[in-house]
Amino acid sequence: MTDRIDLDQVRAIIRLAEDTGVADLEVETPALKVRVRRGAGHQSSEEGTRVVPFGSVTPPVAASPAPGGDDHLVPIVAPMVGTFYRAPSPDAQPFVKEGDQVDEGQVVCIIEAMKLFNEIQAEARGRVARVLVENATPVEYGQPLFLLDSAARS
Amino acid sequence: MFRKVLVANRGEIAIRVIRACQELGIRTVAVYSEADRSALHVKMADEAFCIGPAASVQSYLNIPNIMSTAEMLGVDAIHPGYGFLAENPRFAEIVTDHKIAFVGPPARAIEVMGNKSAARAFMQRAGVPVVPGSQGVVTGERQALEVARATGYPLIIKAAAGGGGRGMRVVHTPQDLAAALQTAQQESEAAFGDGQVYIEKYVGEPRHIEVQILADRYGSLVHLGARDCSIQRRHQKLLEESPPPRLRERTLHAMARAAVRAAQVIGYVNAGTVEFLVDAQENHYFMEMNTRIQVEHPVTEAVTGIDLVKEQIRIAAGERLVVTQRDIEIRGHAIECRINAEDPRHDFRPSPGLLSRFQPPGGPGVRVDTHCFSGYTIPPHYDSLIAKVIAWGRDRAEAVARMHRALAEFEIGGIRTTIPFHLKVLDNAFFRRGEVYTNFVQRRIDPSRL
Numbered sequence: 020m021t022d023r024i025d026l027d028q029v030r031a032i033i034r035l036a037e038d039t040g041v042a043d044l045e046v047e048t049p050a051l052k053v054r055v056r057r058g059a060g061h062q063s064s065e066e067g068t069r070v071v072p073f074g075s076v077t078p079p080v081a082a083s084p085a086p087g088g089d090d091h092l093v094p095i096v097a098p099m100v101g102t103f104y105r106a107p108s109p110d111a112q113p114f115v116k117e118g119d120q121v122d123e124g125q126v127v128c129i130i131e132a133m134k135l136f137n138e139i140q141a142e143a144r145g146r147v148a149r150v151l152v153e154n155a156t157p158v159e160y161g162q163p164l165f166l167l168d169s170a171a172r173s
Numbered sequence: 174m175f176r177k178v179l180v181a182n183r184g185e186i187a188i189r190v191i192r193a194c195q196e197l198g199i200r201t202v203a204v205y206s207e208a209d210r211s212a213l214h215v216k217m218a219d220e221a222f223c224i225g226p227a228a229s230v231q232s233y234l235n236i237p238n239i240m241s242t243a244e245m246l247g248v249d250a251i252h253p254g255y256g257f258l259a260e261n262p263r264f265a266e267i268v269t270d271h272k273i274a275f276v277g278p279p280a281r282a283i284e285v286m287g288n289k290s291a292a293r294a295f296m297q298r299a300g301v302p303v304v305p306g307s308q309g310v311v312t313g314e315r316q317a318l319e320v321a322r323a324t325g326y327p328l329i330i331k332a333a334a335g336g337g338g339r340g341m342r343v344v345h346t347p348q349d350l351a352a353a354l355q356t357a358q359q360e361s362e363a364a365f366g367d368g369q370v371y372i373e374k375y376v377g378e379p380r381h382i383e384v385q386i387l388a389d390r391y392g393s394l395v396h397l398g399a400r401d402c403s404i405q406r407r408h409q410k411l412l413e414e415s416p417p418p419r420l421r422e423r424t425l426h427a428m429a430r431a432a433v434r435a436a437q438v439i440g441y442v443n444a445g446t447v448e449f450l451v452d453a454q455e456n457h458y459f460m461e462m463n464t465r466i467q468v469e470h471p472v473t474e475a476v477t478g479i480d481l482v483k484e485q486i487r488i489a490a491g492e493r494l495v496v497t498q499r500d501i502e503i504r505g506h507a508i509e510c511r512i513n514a515e516d517p518r519h520d521f522r523p524s525p526g527l528l529s530r531f532q533p534p535g536g537p538g539v540r541v542d543t544h545c546f547s548g549y550t551i552p553p554h555y556d557s558l559i560a561k562v563i564a565w566g567r568d569r570a571e572a573v574a575r576m577h578r579a580l581a582e583f584e585i586g587g588i589r590t591t592i593p594f595h596l597k598v599l600d601n602a603f604f605r606r607g608e609v610y611t612n613f614v615q616r617r618i619d620p621s622r623l
Binding site for chain 1: 222237
């Protein structure tokens with residue numbers, strides 16, 4: 020363990036907050052705790068409707084093992100019925116890509132339900148092994164969205 | 174006509190609605206909970222979507238998930254079945270706000286009939302007979318005593334928001350009134366979060382008789398005869414028949430006219446049922462209106478030949494009623510037995526589990542509506558109804574004999590069911606004579622001898 024702050028990590032977190040458009044992002048690792056807060060009221064979708072996240076949504080436990088999954092592959096499942104979006108807006112970068120390292124609580128996608136945009140967070144840390152759902156498609160309750168490789172180390 | 178209908182329900186009624194849609198050439202969307210992944214309605218529908226975990230609050234009652242499914246899959250109507258969201262005016266309103274047709278009455282009609290004291294006031298204004306009692310809510314003892322002078326004793330205190338016997342008290346003497354009022358208010362507050370109660374004359378040994386109506390948006394309204402649902406246990410109907418046995422033609426006509434007025438006064442559209450209490454002298458009093466399709470609708474279908482669920486869908490699609498009152502003719506007699514996964518020998522305790530064998534009856538005059546099959550596991554999360562057996566006969570005696578024959582044929586292995594109870598009722602001499610009333614089961618059926 021080192022006492023020195025890893026500036027690259029902090030930059031990455033700030034970039035993540037900017038890219039995703041979240042107003043408030045807190046990341047905690049054993050060595051570091053960073054909280055990024057950005058000005059509110061700038062978020063809007065294309066149609067001009069206000070984006071109202073439900074806040075943190077705890078995804079349900081997947082009923083079945085992940086498709087084609089090894090033991091260390093855990094699914095992130097849809098906690099509600101809705102339309103799956105990989106990015107906060109059509110021209111933005113996706114929240115996560117295959118190979119990305121995600122932390123517990125990190126936003127990985129959005130599910131739009133009843134005109135509300137719900138940010139879905141990873142329940143555990145790991146590497147995104149697979150994205151299972153196409154952008155902008157309907158997802159069922161409990162449908163696996165991503166496979167996380169919990170054993171992978173960055 | 175609609176292209177695609179979402180069925181917001183499960184079990185036998187989901188199957189019933191899917192069948193009606195198939196006959197009308199409409200595509201269907203089933204929704205299901207994680208506990209119903211292998212359910213029959215999921216297999217039968219053209220599309221199926223999981224909407225939540227086993228607990229119905231998070232699945233079959235989950236309005237956001239159901240509406241998201243409806244919007245994403247592009248349905249043009251939602252059929253709520255019975256139970257779950259069928260009588261939730263907010264749901265009906267949300268559905269119509271999304272430019273999706275709700276297969277049921279307008280939200281306003283559901284709302285009026287959902288509040289018992291409001292419904293009663295409406296009915297009184299329309300000249301529909303109601304049980305003598307208080308004008309709306311009773312708050313204090315003085316008011317209660319005043320109402321009691323008009324109704325006489327015994328009287329019954331009931332919860333305004335209530336049902337299922339909670340918040341109810343029968344009072345026989347003025348001395349007991351104050352205490353009973355307080356208990357009923359407290360019980361009602363605890364059960365429904367609403368302590369409002371009202372008072373009615375207590376009708377002893379009543380029959381439960383209900384009139385089925387159908388109304389289109391253009392003001393046409395017909396009734397399809399009546400059903401007797403007196404065979405109940407703890408306010409749960411177990412056996413229903415149409416027409417009601419031993420009821421004078423004159424009474425039946427008066428009830429039908431009252432039911433039509435009741436529906437008209439609230440601007441009712443679609444299928445609905447007006448329930449009456451009928452005493453030994455055949456005085457009939459409005460009890461409530463069920464603003465949905467009912468479990469026992471097949472007995473009416475059997476004696477009228479009209480497919481009520483298809484009519485519901487047609488009406489919701491804006492079509493006119495194809496029948497007039499003159500076209501409706503009651504032919505023969507029909508009985509329905511509700512087969513529940515319950516053990517009648519042990520106080521009707523639930524008996525969920527694996528159906529090792531499930532072989533429904535058939536033959537002339539027998540219809541079985543069910544979502545069960547051999548190898549199906551009845552989940553413990555939902556109601557215990559596993560099948561409805563409907564027997565039709567040229568007269569009541571033939572219907573009773575056919576039902577008896579059909580229930581004896583019905584093979585169900587792995588769980589306990591209410592079939593032994595039904596056989597006992599069918600064999601009962603009082604039942605055979607048509608002497609039924611809502612406490613028939615309590616008085617005439619000894620559960621220890623099933």
